[in-house]
Amino acid sequence: MKRTLKIGFRVVLSAIIAFTVLEVCVRVDDLYEDGAPFWGNHDIDSIFRADVVGRRGISNARFRKWKLNNAGFRGPDLREGTVRVVCIGASETFGMYESEDKEFPRQLEADLNRSAKQLEFEVINVAYPGQSLRTALRRIPEYVDLLKPKYGLLYINPTAYIEEPTKAGRPTAPKTKLSFRIAERFRELAKRLLPDLIQAQLRARNVENAKDSLQQYRGTVYQTLPEGNVERFRSELTEAIDDLVSHGVFPIVITHATRFGPNFQYEDPEMLLNWRRFNPGLKESGFADMERRTNRVVREIAAEKGVGFVDAAGIVPPGPEYFQDFVHFTDAGAEVLAKQTATVISLREQSLSSTRLSAQGPSAVLTGK
Amino acid sequence: LLFNSIEFVVFLPTILALYYLVNHRWQNRLLLAASLFFYGAWDSRFLWLLLATMVVDFYVASHLERLAEKGAPPRQRKTVLAISMAANLVCLGFFKYFNFFVSSFHDLLATLGWNTNLETLHIILPIGISFYTFQSMSYTIDVYRRELKPAESFLDFALFVSFFPHLVAGPIMRAVDLLPQILKPRKTTREQVRDGIHLIVWGFWKKVFIADNLAPIVTKVFSMPNPTGLETVFGVYAFAWQIYCDFSGYTDIARGVSKLMGFELILNFNLPYFSTNPQEFWTRWHISLSSWLRNYLYIPLGGSRISEGKIYRNLMITMVLGGLWHGAAWNFVLWGAYQGTLLVVHRWSKPFLDKLFATDHSAVAALSFAIRWICMFHLICYGWLLFRAQSFHQIKAMTLSLFSPGHVDGNLVSQVVLLTVPLFAIQTVQYFSKELLFLNRRWMLTEMRVAFYSMLMYMVVFRAAEGQSFIYFQF
Numbered sequence: 146m147k148r149t150l151k152i153g154f155r156v157v158l159s160a161i162i163a164f165t166v167l168e169v170c171v172r173v174d175d176l177y178e179d180g181a182p183f184w185g186n187h188d189i190d191s192i193f194r195a196d197v198v199g200r201r202g203i204s205n206a207r208f209r210k211w212k213l214n215n216a217g218f219r220g221p222d223l224r225e226g227t228v229r230v231v232c233i234g235a236s237e238t239f240g241m242y243e244s245e246d247k248e249f250p251r252q253l254e255a256d257l258n259r260s261a262k263q264l265e266f267e268v269i270n271v272a273y274p275g276q277s278l279r280t281a282l283r284r285i286p287e288y289v290d291l292l293k294p295k296y297g298l299l300y301i302n303p304t305a306y307i308e309e310p311t312k313a314g315r316p317t318a319p320k321t322k323l324s325f326r327i328a329e330r331f332r333e334l335a336k337r338l339l340p341d342l343i344q345a346q347l348r349a350r351n352v353e354n355a356k357d358s359l360q361q362y363r364g365t366v367y368q369t370l371p372e373g374n375v376e377r378f379r380s381e382l383t384e385a386i387d388d389l390v391s392h393g394v395f396p397i398v399i400t401h402a403t404r405f406g407p408n409f410q411y412e413d414p415e416m417l418l419n420w421r422r423f424n425p426g427l428k429e430s431g432f433a434d435m436e437r438r439t440n441r442v443v444r445e446i447a448a449e450k451g452v453g454f455v456d457a458a459g460i461v462p463p464g465p466e467y468f469q470d471f472v473h474f475t476d477a478g479a480e481v482l483a484k485q486t487a488t489v490i491s492l493r494e495q496s497l498s499s500t501r502l503s504a505q506g507p508s509a510v511l512t513g514k
Numbered sequence: 515l516l517f518n519s520i521e522f523v524v525f526l527p528t529i530l531a532l533y534y535l536v537n538h539r540w541q542n543r544l545l546l547a548a549s550l551f552f553y554g555a556w557d558s559r560f561l562w563l564l565l566a567t568m569v570v571d572f573y574v575a576s577h578l579e580r581l582a583e584k585g586a587p588p589r590q591r592k593t594v595l596a597i598s599m600a601a602n603l604v605c606l607g608f609f610k611y612f613n614f615f616v617s618s619f620h621d622l623l624a625t626l627g628w629n630t631n632l633e634t635l636h637i638i639l640p641i642g643i644s645f646y647t648f649q650s651m652s653y654t655i656d657v658y659r660r661e662l663k664p665a666e667s668f669l670d671f672a673l674f675v676s677f678f679p680h681l682v683a684g685p686i687m688r689a690v691d692l693l694p695q696i697l698k699p700r701k702t703t704r705e706q707v708r709d710g711i712h713l714i715v716w717g718f719w720k721k722v723f724i725a726d727n728l729a730p731i732v733t734k735v736f737s738m739p740n741p742t743g744l745e746t747v748f749g750v751y752a753f754a755w756q757i758y759c760d761f762s763g764y765t766d767i768a769r770g771v772s773k774l775m776g777f778e779l780i781l782n783f784n785l786p787y788f789s790t791n792p793q794e795f796w797t798r799w800h801i802s803l804s805s806w807l808r809n810y811l812y813i814p815l816g817g818s819r820i821s822e823g824k825i826y827r828n829l830m831i832t833m834v835l836g837g838l839w840h841g842a843a844w845n846f847v848l849w850g851a852y853q854g855t856l857l858v859v860h861r862w863s864k865p866f867l868d869k870l871f872a873t874d875h876s877a878v879a880a881l882s883f884a885i886r887w888i889c890m891f892h893l894i895c896y897g898w899l900l901f902r903a904q905s906f907h908q909i910k911a912m913t914l915s916l917f918s919p920g921h922v923d924g925n926l927v928s929q930v931v932l933l934t935v936p937l938f939a940i941q942t943v944q945y946f947s948k949e950l951l952f953l954n955r956r957w958m959l960t961e962m963r964v965a966f967y968s969m970l971m972y973m974v975v976f977r978a979a980e981g982q983s984f985i986y987f988q989f
Contacts, residue, residue: 155960155961158961159960159961159964162961162964162965162968163964163965163967163968166964166965166968166969166972167968167971167972170968170969170972170973170976171972171976174972174976174977330976334975334976338520
């Protein structure tokens with residue numbers, strides 16, 4: 146009995162030692178690789194801080210493939226003497242699942258510089274995950290002042306308009322929560338290594354959990370996006386465009402693309418449920434309607450204002466090859482959008498140089514007119 | 515199956531669990547089945563080749579024994595042995611060297627002005643053929659020499675040849691060492707489990723963390739059209755540690771896995787980069803191959819009991835063939851000739867060197883050790899340049915680059931240093947403490963070992979580079 150207890154104690158002690166050593170290893174590794182703090186959190190949220198407007202990037206912060214430059218934007222450090230394009234948006238633009246340097250803004254820069262003869266383009270990714278148009282609006286003067294861009298791309302996720310706007314509160318530092326980074330590493334490893342059958346079972350369990358949590362949601366649930374919210378989207382998008390134009394920046398608006406395509410056909414119905422987990426205030430059936438109506442607004446404003454226009458919803462094919470989840474691109478999806486956007490910018494550059502048109506008069510091909 | 519694959523992580527515990535449940539007879543059958551599965555998982559077609567080798571050598575050895583018991587004349591026994599040798603060498607020659615000899619012959623004729631239309635064949639090199647062929651040959655030779663009784667059961671002999679931990683990359687076990695372990699019931703001791711775990715973790719760390727992370731650096735340097743001297747130096751340093759960690763890592767895992775099943779495989783690497791002369795290097799590097807070459811080639815050629823000139827000739831023959839064993843390319847022949855030359859020069863200059871470095875003063879002895887060690891390490895490294903290069907042109911360019919240092923990317927240097935210095939530091943402890951299983955000292959608490967293994971396994975699991983195949987699989 147005594148011997149069994151002794152063995153049991155040593156097994157437990159060894160397990161604790163192994164776990165502690167592994168946790169220390171992850172933290173040292175993160176410190177070495179990303180300059181992450183040894184104590185405290187290290188996840189994608191740790192590369193951002195909050196200010197009076199909202200979330201902003203920390204200079205030179207890193208978390209795995211996500212590396213911010215000295216201005217706190219994803220991508221390389223700023224260069225001088227370039228034609229600048231700023232990409233305003235949320236996680237789709239920031240890049241979540243694409244390989245490093247394959248996110249939409251980086252691919253756009255590569256495409257532009259491949260086709261440009263004399264100019265050097267620099268595409269600056271000022272998007273952050275979860276950034277709403279409302280927050281971006283308040284940042285535009287700062288972007289214009291700091292970056293002096295020639296083009297401003299607006300790729301807006303309409304789900305921010307499901308909920309009512311909240312008043313900007315005082316900025317709060319991210320909470321330090323007790324988390325074991327090694328557990329997260331093992332979870333990621335398991336995701337990669339577990340056989341498909343087990344992964345499918347885990348996904349099914351996740352779906353069940355999602356259904357449960359959505360049933361427990363106590364807020365207002367809309368069948369379709371209220372008209373007032375769509376109008377709020379219209380007015381904020383108009384304001385953003387006017388703001389950019391007033392600062393001499395040529396806006397290019399982009400419709401929002403999803404994995405489900407323009408006709409909202411889903412090869413994987415669970416994917417829509419997963420999307421709704423992040424936006425429980427709208428029924429699954431309302432998402433198609435929301436996308437159609439907000440994209441119609443984008444088209445109408447582009448035509449009305451005579452700004453650049455890219456119909457991402459129409460050109461990025463649906464399905465898993467182009468979307469990793471419901472709205473986030475794969476390398477291929479980002480490539481399609483980058484190519485089309487590069488074409489619009491190149492055509493505008495050509496028309497500017499050949500006809501000496503002012504920024505207000507782009508050809509109808511380039512705009513929604 | 516590769517040791518560094520997820521499939522092996524499932525395969526090994528399954529086999530071990532079954533192994534501990536059954537008796538000795540079924541343990542051997544289980545291991546044979548597992549070994550054939552292990553080999554067949556790569557390419558089941560070549561199982562037939564492996565089986566053919568086993569059948570020929572088993573029956574040749576049995577026949578040799580019967581002839582010996584009948585008192586048959588030596589010539590008759592030699593003829594029977596020749597059947598086994600011919601079968602093994604024809605197999606090895608065809609699969610490994612056919613295209614090499616054809617293309618070399620074609621090039622030779624072309625330089626003489628005769629254009630021929632010799633065609634090479636699309637031949638897949640069966641994995642591990644050099645290892646199991648040499649092992650199987652050693653069995654028949656030992657039976658011929660009457661140093662070993664042939665196995666009575668074909669299944670036991672088949673397990674000797676195909677035993678999965680060392681089947682595809684050694685160590686090359688002599689039948690006198692392994693066959694008795696197969697025949698006798700085995701009991702895995704506590705020490706074997708402890709040492710086995712140590713070897714497996716240590717081997718994985720060397721292979722997956724060190725060797726695989728060095729691989730892209732080596733590839734980068736050896737792909738440069740005109741590397742600078744410093745780039746060549748650091749590229750070759752990286753390759754020296756890559757090939758060592760790759761091969762010795764495999765051997766450590768093989769020995770560790772065998773220990774968990776109660777088997778003892780011979781030590782194949784004994785801190786080779788701490789050698790102070792070429793002769794010592796070959797008693798520390800790929801020990802099982804150098805022992806094989808000594809026992810079955812160098813000694814039959816006359817060994818060291820003949821005139822100095824003939825000894826030099828034998829050393830050169832042994833090392834050139836040893837070089838060719840590594841692969842069908844002229845740079846391996848050149849590497850073998852280089853190693854042979856080092857051995858010859860060392861043997862010739864040994865009296866002078868012994869006198870030069872003889873001292874009673876400990877500080878002078880330490881200094882002389884350091885000088886000899888540094889010189890030998892760099893001579894070995896130059897050998898690796900010959901070994902890794904893809905053409906004579908590259909050998910020439912990289913050799914000439916050594917005379918003009920130039921610049922080197924700091925990132926490349928720091929990567930090589932970061933990956934190799936910790937290993938070198940541990941090896942220094944191993945060397946001076948004369949304890950390879952440095953964590954298994956009496957005073958070392960189990961909890962300390964757990965902490966160390968956890969650290970190594972972290973690097974193996976989470977800091978591994980893109981999975982690379984074992985370099986020695988191609989030999």
